[in-house]
Amino acid sequence: MFKPLISLIFLLTFNLLAAQQIAVLKYSGGGDWYANPTALPNLVRFSNANNQTKIMQEVATVTPGSTALFNYAFIDMTGHGNVFFTDEEAQNLRKYLISGGFLHISDNYGLDTYMRRELKKVFPELDFIELPLDHPIYHQKFEFKNGLPKIHEHDGKPAQGFGIIYRGRLVVFYDYECDLGDGWELAEVHNDPLEIRTKALEMGANILSYIFNN
Numbered sequence: 001m002f003k004p005l006i007s008l009i010f011l012l013t014f015n016l017l018a019a020q021q022i023a024v025l026k027y028s029g030g031g032d033w034y035a036n037p038t039a040l041p042n043l044v045r046f047s048n049a050n051n052q053t054k055i056m057q058e059v060a061t062v063t064p065g066s067t068a069l070f071n072y073a074f075i076d077m078t079g080h081g082n083v084f085f086t087d088e089e090a091q092n093l094r095k096y097l098i099s100g101g102f103l104h105i106s107d108n109y110g111l112d113t114y115m116r117r118e119l120k121k122v123f124p125e126l127d128f129i130e131l132p133l134d135h136p137i138y139h140q141k142f143e144f145k146n147g148l149p150k151i152h153e154h155d156g157k158p159a160q161g162f163g164i165i166y167r168g169r170l171v172v173f174y175d176y177e178c179d180l181g182d183g184w185e186l187a188e189v190h191n192d193p194l195e196i197r198t199k200a201l202e203m204g205a206n207i208l209s210y211i212f213n214n
Contacts (some may be wrong), residue, residue: 016075020053020212023060025077025103027118028085033109036078039184041053046184047117047205051141053212063087069096074211079125079180080110082148090121097164097171102211105174106166106181109154119172128162137173140209142202149199151192152179173207176196180204 003192007090026033040059047053062068062075069075074156085093097103105115130149131137138144138161148159159178162168166208182190183200192200 009148018080018102021056021060021072022071022074022076022208023037025075026061026063027077027079027083027085027120028089029082029114031079031081031083031111031114031175032108032160033077033079036106036185038186038189039078040076042186043204043208046201047208050202051205051207051209051213055206055208055212061172063089064093066092068134070099073080073100073102074126075101075105076106076181077113077115078106078108080108083111083114083115085118085121087121090118098166101171103172104207105172106179107174107176108179108181109152112176115174121165123166126162126166130174131161131163131170131173131194135161135163135170137170140206142206143201144206148178148180149176149183149196150178151183151196151200151202152190154179154213160200170210171172181200 024038041057044055044057048055064085069092133147139146148161150159154177157177160176162174162176164172180200180203183192183197184204187197
């Protein structure tokens with residue numbers, strides 16, 4: 001498939017500079033972007049131990065308007081409340097995503113309405129679509145034939161995995177009514193059963209594998 005030259009340049013940047021480090025997105029608006037502080041470091045440990053990834057243990061923090069965004073192949077976004085992107089931030093995030101970057105969003109309950117509004121600034125021409133159960137993100141090392149596992153109960157709704165697809169490539173993956181981020185945290189944070197935490201970590205490792213190993 002043809003890729004614009006700028007995409008190839010940024011993909012090379014990811015591979016040569018910081019393709020093996022991930023970052024959390026620090027957004028404005030008042031929402032708690034910093035929720036689940038143990039989640040990503042714990043996921044990195046699990047993925048490296050079980051999935052042959054070689055991701056740096058240190059997790060970076062990056063803002064949507066920063067040029068540093070382009071140093072990371074994987075950005076994670078979570079929280080419970082309001083999100084706001086300026087027009088400049090939305091354009092920068094769009095450039096990042098269409099140039100080879102990837103955004104994972106985990107609704108920690110209360111993020112959905114605000115996040116969807118702001119992602120429309122990034123991709124006004126695109127909508128979230130529910131990914132089919134045969135999508136490769138569910139079938140990496142770990143098999144999830146029924147899609148996302150249910151980690152925490154909120155409104156009695158099933159867990160759903162949504163995506164934004166740009167020119168045939170999944171650029172945003174959104175877990176809704178699932179709470180993967182909570183499941184990635186250390187055991188003592190939420191006291192979830194081992195089986196539930198393991199499923200969350202396996203699904204998270206699949207996401208990282210989809211980004212780094214494909």
